[in-house]
Amino acid sequence: MSNNAVTPQARVGTKQANFKAYMRRYGTLYLLLILPVAFFIIFRYAPMAYILSAFKENNIFKAPWELPWAKNNGFEWFIKAFNDRTFINALRNTLTLNLLDLVCGFPAPILLALMLNELTFKRFKKITQTVLYMPHFLSWIIISGLALRLLASNDGLINILYKRIMGNPDASIPFMSQNSWWVGTYVVLGIWKEAGWGTIIYLAALTGISPELYEAAAVDGAGRFKRIWHVTLPGLRPTIITLLIMNLGRILGSEFDRPLALSNKLVTDVSHVISIYVYQRGLQNSQFSLSTAVGLFQSIVGVIFLVAANSLAKRMGERGIM
Amino acid sequence: MKKLLTLVLALAMLVSVCAFSASAEELVDGKFAETKHITVEIYNRNNDGGTDPTNNVYTDYIKQGMLEQHNVEVEFVSIGRWTEVDDMNTALASGDAPDVCVTYSYPTIAKYAQMGGIVNLNDIGGKKLEEYKDILPNLWALLGDNNIYYDQDPESGNLWAVEAKLADNARINTFIRKDWLDKLELPLPTTEEEFYNCLVAFRDNAETLLGADAEKMVPYSTSYDIGWRNDLLFMAYVPDDVKDEELFIHSADDRHLLYPNYKEGVRVLNKWYNEGLVWKDFAEYASDSAHEDDMMKAGFVGAFQHNWDYPYRGGDDSIQANLQRNVGEDAAYIAVDTFVNDAGVHRKFLAQPIDRKVFFPATNDEPIASLLYLDFISDPETIAFLQLGKEGESYNAVEGGFEKLATTGDWLQNSLNNIDYTITVNGLYLGDATEVTTALGYAPVSSDLISIANAAAKADGRVAGYFNVGDIEAEQEYGTQLPTFRDTLLNKAVTAPVEEFDAVYDQGMQDYLDNGGQASIDERTQKLADVYGYTAE
Numbered sequence: 001m002s003n004n005a006v007t008p009q010a011r012v013g014t015k016q017a018n019f020k021a022y023m024r025r026y027g028t029l030y031l032l033l034i035l036p037v038a039f040f041i042i043f044r045y046a047p048m049a050y051i052l053s054a055f056k057e058n059n060i061f062k063a064p065w066e067l068p069w070a071k072n073n074g075f076e077w078f079i080k081a082f083n084d085r086t087f088i089n090a091l092r093n094t095l096t097l098n099l100l101d102l103v104c105g106f107p108a109p110i111l112l113a114l115m116l117n118e119l120t121f122k123r124f125k126k127i128t129q130t131v132l133y134m135p136h137f138l139s140w141i142i143i144s145g146l147a148l149r150l151l152a153s154n155d156g157l158i159n160i161l162y163k164r165i166m167g168n169p170d171a172s173i174p175f176m177s178q179n180s181w182w183v184g185t186y187v188v189l190g191i192w193k194e195a196g197w198g199t200i201i202y203l204a205a206l207t208g209i210s211p212e213l214y215e216a217a218a219v220d221g222a223g224r225f226k227r228i229w230h231v232t233l234p235g236l237r238p239t240i241i242t243l244l245i246m247n248l249g250r251i252l253g254s255e256f257d258r259p260l261a262l263s264n265k266l267v268t269d270v271s272h273v274i275s276i277y278v279y280q281r282g283l284q285n286s287q288f289s290l291s292t293a294v295g296l297f298q299s300i301v302g303v304i305f306l307v308a309a310n311s312l313a314k315r316m317g318e319r320g321i322m
Numbered sequence: 323m324k325k326l327l328t329l330v331l332a333l334a335m336l337v338s339v340c341a342f343s344a345s346a347e348e349l350v351d352g353k354f355a356e357t358k359h360i361t362v363e364i365y366n367r368n369n370d371g372g373t374d375p376t377n378n379v380y381t382d383y384i385k386q387g388m389l390e391q392h393n394v395e396v397e398f399v400s401i402g403r404w405t406e407v408d409d410m411n412t413a414l415a416s417g418d419a420p421d422v423c424v425t426y427s428y429p430t431i432a433k434y435a436q437m438g439g440i441v442n443l444n445d446i447g448g449k450k451l452e453e454y455k456d457i458l459p460n461l462w463a464l465l466g467d468n469n470i471y472y473d474q475d476p477e478s479g480n481l482w483a484v485e486a487k488l489a490d491n492a493r494i495n496t497f498i499r500k501d502w503l504d505k506l507e508l509p510l511p512t513t514e515e516e517f518y519n520c521l522v523a524f525r526d527n528a529e530t531l532l533g534a535d536a537e538k539m540v541p542y543s544t545s546y547d548i549g550w551r552n553d554l555l556f557m558a559y560v561p562d563d564v565k566d567e568e569l570f571i572h573s574a575d576d577r578h579l580l581y582p583n584y585k586e587g588v589r590v591l592n593k594w595y596n597e598g599l600v601w602k603d604f605a606e607y608a609s610d611s612a613h614e615d616d617m618m619k620a621g622f623v624g625a626f627q628h629n630w631d632y633p634y635r636g637g638d639d640s641i642q643a644n645l646q647r648n649v650g651e652d653a654a655y656i657a658v659d660t661f662v663n664d665a666g667v668h669r670k671f672l673a674q675p676i677d678r679k680v681f682f683p684a685t686n687d688e689p690i691a692s693l694l695y696l697d698f699i700s701d702p703e704t705i706a707f708l709q710l711g712k713e714g715e716s717y718n719a720v721e722g723g724f725e726k727l728a729t730t731g732d733w734l735q736n737s738l739n740n741i742d743y744t745i746t747v748n749g750l751y752l753g754d755a756t757e758v759t760t761a762l763g764y765a766p767v768s769s770d771l772i773s774i775a776n777a778a779a780k781a782d783g784r785v786a787g788y789f790n791v792g793d794i795e796a797e798q799e800y801g802t803q804l805p806t807f808r809d810t811l812l813n814k815a816v817t818a819p820v821e822e823f824d825a826v827y828d829q830g831m832q833d834y835l836d837n838g839g840q841a842s843i844d845e846r847t848q849k850l851a852d853v854y855g856y857t858a859e
Contacts, residue, residue: 061417085837152607153602154603264609265608265806283411286411286433
């Protein structure tokens with residue numbers, strides 16, 4: 001890319017000539033940019049005008065700017081949500097599940113990538129990678145079906161084995177039916193599904209680390225773990241920080257199909273998350289203003305986390321993403 | 323000169339518009355002078371081997387009939403049966419809903435009516451629905467004032483939907499394995515105690531009944547939908563002398579959760595669960611209903627409650643037919659009328675004779691043509707054709723009724739008796755021929771089993787009185803989340819240890835009430851007092 005940079009010679013002459021020469025050279029690139037920019041304007045920025053409906057009366061047949069303001073200076077729906085115990089529960093559950101996902105799920109692909117990186121047999125490594133990617137392509141509906149057949153308290157395969165081993169027909173592990181066990185199942189299944197896929201970006205970053213560094217470390221007497229600690233991990237650090245910041249931005253976002261498919265009526269206390277709340281109260285009940293308000297709240301919290309994480313990273317000497 | 327020209331032109335336009343609208347709207351012998359076009363919602367069930375729900379021999383009949391009788395072109399638009407509320411919401415919100423819509427969810431209609439998205443049937447062309455009675459003889463004959471005005475607002479007179487007729491209000495039955503009872507030399511149970519003894523006998527004789535599969539024995543099965551799947555057991559605990567008004571106040575939930583003394587019924591199920599009589603994993607299989615059916619088909623389940631004809635539905639693929647294939651010819655689920663209340667009556671609370679709700683979205687430009695569609699679809703002749711098909715192809719006439727034939731290809735009905743097309747009626751509606759036809763309608767399942775089940779489901783039935791107090795706003799607000807609280811409460815209570823039952827149930831009920839249940843009770847109480855002057859003693 002460096003040979004494409006504007007050469008010092010081009011700077012000689014008037015500004016206009018400069019611009020012309022620049023456009024002649026790169027104009028087609030800007031032309032290519034028109035479509036994606038149009039996409040973002042039409043489908044990402046223009047719809048933001050409808051955020052207004054979070055502060056307006058609930059009516060899907062009129063544009064929000066034609067509608068009167070909602071009660072309480074437009075904050076009716078926010079007040080309603082925060083007075084609703086169902087919402088507060090959903091908020092708590094979303095935070096809990098996402099934090100656990102972050103704490104347990106975030107390091108998983110890093111560890112996996114490090115392990116894959118240490119494999120020497122090329123073919124074995126390739127096959128392992130492919131197998132690890134596969135769960136990513138299964139939908140949560142399919143995984144929930146598999147999970148039930150494996151984990152159901154009495155006729156699930158694992159519990160059948162467990163009963164045999166314990167020699168007690170009443171022994172069983174309530175993977176799907178007790179709140180804390182269910183949360184564990186939820187997190188572990190999430191790791192199982194996505195950890196392999198998550199390694200891709202780290203493996204790509206690993207290829208960028210110069211082999212000379214490893215050789216130098218080896219010459220200095222570093223063993224395998226020392227090399228991982230002092231060469232590989234520092235090489236991955238920018239990638240890790242970037243992904244961490246982006247994950248923190250999604251701390252209040254919630255998946256829909258995952259909790260919905262894995263949940264059952266015994267664990268709704270912990271499985272009812274914001275997306276399900278929005279689905280039940282918003283889509284099924286046609287309360288579009290309320291669900292817009294909830295969505296706006298989610299986004300604002302997400303942005304706050306994103307910005308805070310970013311500035312923290314910068315203060316610690318990292319590059320950040322903004 | 324210029325002015326005059328403008329005036330003349332304007333006049334000419336006005337005259338032509340008037341002439342046009344007069345001729346277009348005028349009905350001569352029920353026919354429009356100019357061909358009208360309407361779209362009609364049809365459920366898509368995506369069934370195996372089914373036909374295109376928008377284009378088959380049945381829709382051809384409807385299209386042809388509407389064109390001949392009323393000069394109206396009909397186009398069908400499919401909506402997913404299993405996602406109907408969501409799909410309907412999307413269609414209404416985006417203005418793409420068909421001209422004639424049907425849904426099971428009245429709150430959806432009420433919600434959109436508030437936003438101005440639904441046609442007021444009492445204000446079509448400035449006229450009340452009654453003024454169209456002359457051109458709607460079949461609709462009126464089928465539904466009657468009760469179903470037509472069921473949802474009319476008592477104050478404003480607004481009418482957003484008419485209620486289809488529920489032709490057969492058989493609801494739920496208790497089924498038990500007849501061959502197991504015979505094997506264990508037990509009579510058909512006639513009380514809760516006898517029924518309980520049967521379940522215990524099933525559990526204790528698992529080896530005899532299932533041999534090597536003894537571990538898989540499920541004496542009694544239920545699903546996470548406890549309220550529906552155990553209704554007859556719970557209703558036996560509701561005092562017989564409870565007033566219609568009290569039932570109305572406590573009927574936010576269609577599973578009767580708020581009926582008096584309901585808890586005691588649930589307590590019985592909790593006891594059974596803890597004694598190992600109930601399928602252990604029922605609550606966990608919330609997203610996989612096929613598993614329970616498979617257990618029944620394999621012959622592991624002794625008894626259960628479900629829709630009155632559930633094990634017989636589906637002909638060759640029914641639970642009953644599968645059971646016979648897997649276990650033996652004499653294996654059978656038979657309906658038993660078992661649970662009696664404090665007055666010694668086999669009480670069943672049956673539904674009002676209402677079913678789906680038919681409405682026109684505000685985007686409907688042809689409300690009169692749409693009303694004529696409802697009339698056409700309510701014509702006994704139309705209903706008979708849609709429910710039966712063609713003699714020799716899909717049915718044969720027998721004494722006192724009709725025997726439906728197993729069909730594939732063109733004459734296959736995507737829904738049982740084509741209820742998806744007969745949107746104003748649910749259930750066979752063939753006059754005197756109904757009873758025999760119903761019993762013969764489940765081949766290869768024996769018609770005796772069907773007759774027994776149909777009679778049992780309605781014996782001692784009570785239809786709680788209806789009070790039209792207008793929309794219950796609390797239920798529009800919380801209606802979609804309350805069933806979740808109900809199911810959570812019931813699932814937890816049933817699976818709790820016996821000694822914790824009270825605490826779990828009371829806590830769950832408190833959550834239910836706090837999250838909209840109490841608001842519904844209060845509003846119903848208030849409105850019943852306002853409109854009917856009722857106050858509890």
